[in-house]
Amino acid sequence: LRAPQHPYTWGLLSSVPSLHGDADADLVPxxxxxxxxxxxxxxxxxxxxxxxxxVNGDRSRTEVPELREAGVPGHLVxxxxPAGDRERIYRNEVAQVGVAR
Structure with missing residues (x-):
């Protein structure tokens, strides 16, 4: 949960209230x-x-993604x-706007 790697995980984290954040913050389904x-x-x-x-053309619509190491030993995604894009998107678009709490 400290370094989520998949957009689905980002969405799950965005849809639950934070124990440490703003109790009135909107949840993002x-x-x-x-x-x-x-x-x-x-x-x-x-x-x-x-x-x-x-982001990668139609690959997401046509190819099942391969299970790969996610940067932390034993964690797969x-x-x-690409890993760099996921890291940048999470840092700049997800975590920065308070979406993933």
């Missing part, structure tokens, strides 16, 4: 609805709800965003 588990979308199963799915 993950847009859309979870996919049917018997009819998953092609490519990354999270792409229809992912704000950053289009399946995301088409």
């Amino acid at each position: 993950i847009p859309g609805n979870p996919p049917s588990l018997i009819n998953l979308p092609s490519g990354c199963a999270f792409h229809p709800r992912c704000r950053w799915a289009g 399946a995301c088409h965003l």
Whole structure:
């Protein structure tokens, strides 16, 4: 939870209240609805709800992302965003605006 690597995790953290932050802060829901588990979308199963799915063209829509090391030993992530992009997006777009508490 200290270094979330996947946009879904960012969304989960954004949708729960903080124990240490502003009690009146708005929660940010993950847009859309979870996919049917018997009819998953092609490519990354999270792409229809992912704000950053289009960053790498249509890869998120067509290719299942490979499970890779996420920077912390033993932590894995399946995301088409390169590690550097994920780090920058989290730092500049997610954590800075108080979305992930």
